[in-house]
Amino acid sequence: MMRESSFRQARWDEPLIFEMPDERPAERLTHRMDDWMRAYLERALRKLGRLPRSRLAIPDLSELTVLRHFTRLSQMNFSVSTGIYPLGSCTMKYNPLVNEVVSRNPRFTGLHPLQDSETVQGALEVLYRLERLLCKVTGMDRFTFATSAGAHAEFAACLIMRRYFSVRGDRRSTILIPDSAHGTNPASATMAGFKVEVIESDKEGCVDLRRLREAVNEDVAGMMMTNPNTLGIFERNIKEIVKTVHDSGGLLYYDGANLNAIMGLVRPGDMGFDIVHLNLHKTFSTPHGGGGPGAGPLGVKLFLEDYLPIPVVSHSPERGYYFEEPRESIGHVRSFHGNFLVCVKAYAYLLRLGWRGLREAAMTSVLASNYLLSRVTKLPGVTLPHDPSKPRKHEFVVSLLRLMREHGISAREFAKALIDYGVHPPTIYFPQTVDEAVMIEPTETEPKRELDRYVESMGDAIERVKLSKETLNELPRYSSVRRINEPMANHPKHIRLSWRASKGGRIDESRSLDKHS
Amino acid sequence: MGSRRQGNPYVPHTERDLRAMMEVLGIKDPMELFSDVPREFIIEDDLEFEGPLTELEVVELLDEMGRKNLCASDVQINLGQGIYPRYVPAVVSEIISRSEFFTSYTPYQPELSQGVLWALFEYQSLIAELVDLDVVTASLYDWSTAVGEAGRLLIRYTGRHKILVGDYVFSERVGTLINYIEPVGGKVEVVSYDDEGNLDLDDLNSKLDDDVAGIYFESPNGLGFLTMNVEEVVEAVHRRGGLVAMGFEPTSLGVLEPPGALGVDVAVAEGQSLGLSMSFGGPCLGILACRHEQRLVRSLPGRLIGMGEDLEGNRAFTMVLQTREQHIRREKATSNICTNQTLMAIGAAVYLSLLGRSGLRSLAEYLFALTEMAIERFSEVPRVEVPFGHLSHYQEFTYRVAGKDLREVLRHLLKRGIVGGCDSSRVSSALRDHIVTCFTEVHGVRGVDRYVRALGEL
Numbered sequence: 001m002m003r004e005s006s007f008r009q010a011r012w013d014e015p016l017i018f019e020m021p022d023e024r025p026a027e028r029l030t031h032r033m034d035d036w037m038r039a040y041l042e043r044a045l046r047k048l049g050r051l052p053r054s055r056l057a058i059p060d061l062s063e064l065t066v067l068r069h070f071t072r073l074s075q076m077n078f079s080v081s082t083g084i085y086p087l088g089s090c091t092m093k094y095n096p097l098v099n100e101v102v103s104r105n106p107r108f109t110g111l112h113p114l115q116d117s118e119t120v121q122g123a124l125e126v127l128y129r130l131e132r133l134l135c136k137v138t139g140m141d142r143f144t145f146a147t148s149a150g151a152h153a154e155f156a157a158c159l160i161m162r163r164y165f166s167v168r169g170d171r172r173s174t175i176l177i178p179d180s181a182h183g184t185n186p187a188s189a190t191m192a193g194f195k196v197e198v199i200e201s202d203k204e205g206c207v208d209l210r211r212l213r214e215a216v217n218e219d220v221a222g223m224m225m226t227n228p229n230t231l232g233i234f235e236r237n238i239k240e241i242v243k244t245v246h247d248s249g250g251l252l253y254y255d256g257a258n259l260n261a262i263m264g265l266v267r268p269g270d271m272g273f274d275i276v277h278l279n280l281h282k283t284f285s286t287p288h289g290g291g292g293p294g295a296g297p298l299g300v301k302l303f304l305e306d307y308l309p310i311p312v313v314s315h316s317p318e319r320g321y322y323f324e325e326p327r328e329s330i331g332h333v334r335s336f337h338g339n340f341l342v343c344v345k346a347y348a349y350l351l352r353l354g355w356r357g358l359r360e361a362a363m364t365s366v367l368a369s370n371y372l373l374s375r376v377t378k379l380p381g382v383t384l385p386h387d388p389s390k391p392r393k394h395e396f397v398v399s400l401l402r403l404m405r406e407h408g409i410s411a412r413e414f415a416k417a418l419i420d421y422g423v424h425p426p427t428i429y430f431p432q433t434v435d436e437a438v439m440i441e442p443t444e445t446e447p448k449r450e451l452d453r454y455v456e457s458m459g460d461a462i463e464r465v466k467l468s469k470e471t472l473n474e475l476p477r478y479s480s481v482r483r484i485n486e487p488m489a490n491h492p493k494h495i496r497l498s499w500r501a502s503k504g505g506r507i508d509e510s511r512s513l514d515k516h517s
Numbered sequence: 518m519g520s521r522r523q524g525n526p527y528v529p530h531t532e533r534d535l536r537a538m539m540e541v542l543g544i545k546d547p548m549e550l551f552s553d554v555p556r557e558f559i560i561e562d563d564l565e566f567e568g569p570l571t572e573l574e575v576v577e578l579l580d581e582m583g584r585k586n587l588c589a590s591d592v593q594i595n596l597g598q599g600i601y602p603r604y605v606p607a608v609v610s611e612i613i614s615r616s617e618f619f620t621s622y623t624p625y626q627p628e629l630s631q632g633v634l635w636a637l638f639e640y641q642s643l644i645a646e647l648v649d650l651d652v653v654t655a656s657l658y659d660w661s662t663a664v665g666e667a668g669r670l671l672i673r674y675t676g677r678h679k680i681l682v683g684d685y686v687f688s689e690r691v692g693t694l695i696n697y698i699e700p701v702g703g704k705v706e707v708v709s710y711d712d713e714g715n716l717d718l719d720d721l722n723s724k725l726d727d728d729v730a731g732i733y734f735e736s737p738n739g740l741g742f743l744t745m746n747v748e749e750v751v752e753a754v755h756r757r758g759g760l761v762a763m764g765f766e767p768t769s770l771g772v773l774e775p776p777g778a779l780g781v782d783v784a785v786a787e788g789q790s791l792g793l794s795m796s797f798g799g800p801c802l803g804i805l806a807c808r809h810e811q812r813l814v815r816s817l818p819g820r821l822i823g824m825g826e827d828l829e830g831n832r833a834f835t836m837v838l839q840t841r842e843q844h845i846r847r848e849k850a851t852s853n854i855c856t857n858q859t860l861m862a863i864g865a866a867v868y869l870s871l872l873g874r875s876g877l878r879s880l881a882e883y884l885f886a887l888t889e890m891a892i893e894r895f896s897e898v899p900r901v902e903v904p905f906g907h908l909s910h911y912q913e914f915t916y917r918v919a920g921k922d923l924r925e926v927l928r929h930l931l932k933r934g935i936v937g938g939c940d941s942s943r944v945s946s947a948l949r950d951h952i953v954t955c956f957t958e959v960h961g962v963r964g965v966d967r968y969v970r971a972l973g974e975l
Binding site: 009016017018022025026029030031033037038040041043044045047048049050052053056057058059060061063066067069070071073074075076077078079080081082085087090092093094095096097098100101102104105106107108109110111112113114115116119120121122123125126129133136148149150151152154155159162182183184186187188189190191192193196234236238239262264265266267270271279281285287288289290291292293294295296310330331332333334335336337338339340341342344347348350351352353354355356357358360361363364366367368370371374375390391393415416419424425427430444445446447448473474476479480481482483484485486488489490492494495496497498499500501502 | 524525526527528529530534535537538539541542547548549550551552553554555558559560563564565566567568569570572574575576578579580581582583584585586587588589590592594596598599600602604606608611612614615616617618619620621622623624625626627628629630631632633635636637638639641642643645646647651652653655656658659660661662669687689690692693695696697699700701743745770771772773774775778787794795796797798799800801809811814820821822823824825826827828829831832833835837838842843844845846847848849850852853854855856857858859860861863866867869870871872873874875876877878879880882883885886887888889890893907908909927931936939943958959961962
């Protein structure tokens with residue numbers, strides 16, 4: 001029997017801040033402008049030789065209004081703190097709050113990146129010790145934290161591959177990428193100047209060895225892949241894959257997006273990977289921040305350490321901890337040392353878990369995922385593509401193709417219906433190799449009760465859309481807004497990318513910067 | 518898992534839950550789910566590692582490490598180059614500490630994620646007003662990568678390969694730019710300044726050829742002085758079919774004419790100034806804005822949020838023009854960026870809302886006055902030279918102490934509790950033995966007094 005949902009997401013009748021009338025703004029937030037300081041301002045403006053800008057259409061609002069506005073917006077946002085968020089390939093596990101607490105320490109937030117190393121020994125020690133732990137987890141020898149996210153690390157890694165081969169006078173221009181890979185892999189390789197050759201999967205969803213052997217040649221700089229792959233399947237031929245690429249002189253890149261399945265059990269370095277990135281915001285529990293910041297530390301085997309981007313952290317008894325520029329470094333890929341506070345959070349997480357805690361996270365995430373899978377495949381219209389006898393790892397991909405064919409219900413309609421049960425829908429339409437793909441990653445931190453409720457919600461959602469007299473696009477009903485008109489939002493005539501653009505560039509004369517207003 | 522319970526504090530399952538799940542799967546041990554993994558790769562033993570610690574122990578250990586740092590509450594930090602010591606208003610801290618925001622993912626289901634989308638749209642709109650350009654991306658990693666992406670944007674838009682770079686740009690930004698554009702055949706050539714803070718038009722014109730995609734320069738630049746002839750530069754570059762990208766300091770636009778009004782096509786900046794902590798240089802906020810021209814917008818890297826409607830006609834926000842992005846276009850995407858700096862962008866939106874136009878004007882006026890005062894006071898100290906002191910500065914400026922090595926000066930200042938600035942060679946390889954220093958509202962007049970007193974003791 002289908003349940004009705006009592007879920008109602010908050011919905012505030014809130015204007016944009018630009019639509020609010022001016023109020024008396026917060027005064028003296030940081031400084032007092034004394035009369036004698038005004039004299040310096042006059043001088044500064046004389047030097048400038050032109051008038052200050054006259055118009056700035058940003059409203060003046062009171063502190064309470066601003067606080068209330070953004071608090072209300074936060075209440076119109078689904079999050080891990082509010083409910084299960086099993087987006088496949090995103091590892092939406094619990095973000096322990098102690099990580100936040102330690103990262104907000106003013107002795108970390110109040111450091112400038114250009115301070116001399118002698119004044120930031122504690123911060124450097126965090127990075128140094130975190131690096132040692134990440135080396136243990138991955139089987140790599142050296143990491144940099146300069147890379148700000150997974151895609152950023154992939155780009156840097158491709159630059160490393162280029163440098164590695166060019167130093168040898170070896171010009172290689174192709175990177176191999178499985179068809180199920182994340183979109184960032186081909187985008188990063190192209191950005192670094194490589195051609196991308198896609199390796200099709202076999203019918204079991206793994207890298208097709210025959211195709212790989214055909215593709216490998218002396219122009220191939222390397223291959224980028226995840227293991228377990230995007231379907232949640234462990235690449236059974238990993239040894240042969242690695243050997244095939246290495247035998248032709250190419251390098252193996254491990255996209256750490258799926259490490260949660262195997263950490264503490266299997267190490268990319270032991271499988272033969274030469275370069276690895278980790279997503280601290282997935283595997284190591286740092287929050288996703290609504291889209292960022294994350295951190296994507298980049299690790300390499302010893303023979304590549306000289307190519308890492310600037311900086312790496314070193315230690316000697318005389319100097320203590322310090323930043324260093326690797327000898328053949330590819331140079332800078334951003335300013336400073338990376339998303340440091342995110343690293344602090346990940347370090348706190350690893351300290352809490354220890355080695356065995358990591359292993360338990362991996363085993364439990366895989367158990368939870370297979371448990372959910374066994375229940376989800378019993379739902380009507382849901383099928384499991386690729387070898388169903390094989391256990392999946394931390395995530396799995398099912399297809400709603402049958403639901404689509406028999407009832408005209410697409411993965412998108414299913415996801416929108418699921419929203420009304422107060423849970424976040426899975427990833428849909430990825431990987432692109434599966435029709436009507438639904439990709440679920442429950443993680444190790446969701447209680448069994450939530451897993452069970454999720455399957456029930458999925459079942460209810462399917463029933464609801466099948467039985468419903470509502471036209472499909474009327475769902476969801478209970479989120480802050482109803483179905484969004486995406487084509488209109490993207491239409492060149494209607495697209496609105498900012499408040500001022502939405503007003504056709506009309507100047508708001510009421511927001512003048514005349515000081516006497 | 519029985520005896521194998523391994524003490525992960527965040528796993529919620531009881532033995533009964535685990536048994537129930539295994540029963541459904543017909544297994545006795547979760548390791549059976551790894552039967553397809555080659556045995557030789559499975560690590561049976563515990564590797565030497567840190568932890569497990571209690572929550573209290575973690576707090577204590579990290580507190581101890583924190584105490585090994587000299588932070589802004591111990592010493593006066595006069596460093597800049599994009600990251601500035603700034604006051605973080607209480608309301609900003611509160612909002613970006615709300616876990617409804619920080620524990621959510623990229624808003625792929627917009628109906629459930631209006632909060633983040635709405636806040637990002639307001640961020641885009643606030644920055645658009647600040648810079649006087651209609652389109653702002655929903656954030657990049659930091660200023661340097663924003664410059665790198667801007668360089669690629671110029672090259673993509675024009676089909677040309679040379680990027681001219683105004684002198685006195687922080688070396689890490691130039692380095693990043695080179696790494697971003699070199700794979701697409703991009704090259705960098707530097708344009709110098711004259712003595713009056715103008716980009717040298719003769720030098721510029723001599724380097725403007727048919728392969729110039731555009732120019733990137735900063736105002737204020739890495740030495741803290743403003744570029745005075747922006748409109749002339751714009752005119753010269755546009756005349757040869759190039760685009761103009763300008764780096765700016767967000768708070769300065771409370772007073773300065775915004776890049777859009779000066780004719781600039783693309784504006785980039787570090788957003789840490791907008792109410793975010795220094796955080797040892799990360800997380801930052803890469804700001805990138807441009808004119809509302811379809812071809813330019815279609816070439817932009819990263820996410821854009823649009824304002825539209827739901828089926829009932831309610832206002833609603835969603836990610837738009839995603840066909841530029843990697844998850845759809847893969848190797849044909851305009852950039853590989855996926856995870857960005859959303860939470861920092863929300864913080865910046867709160868900061869701009871909180872200050873309002875009056876607060877921004879007041880802050881910028883104060884910082885112009887403070888910088889002017891600091892330059893005057895520094896110039897009065899015996900042997901201290903401020904080589905560009907006659908130019909218009911904002912927040913940062915350059916000085917040297919005649920006859921003293923800069924390391925000696927910085928060591929002396931540190932003894933007086935002042936982290937005095939950075940080596941000018943990080944900004945210009947031609948300018949050695951100078952210190953680039955920085956004053957903001959957290960230093961105030963007292964900070965200038967203290968610094969000048971310490972210099973006087975040299």
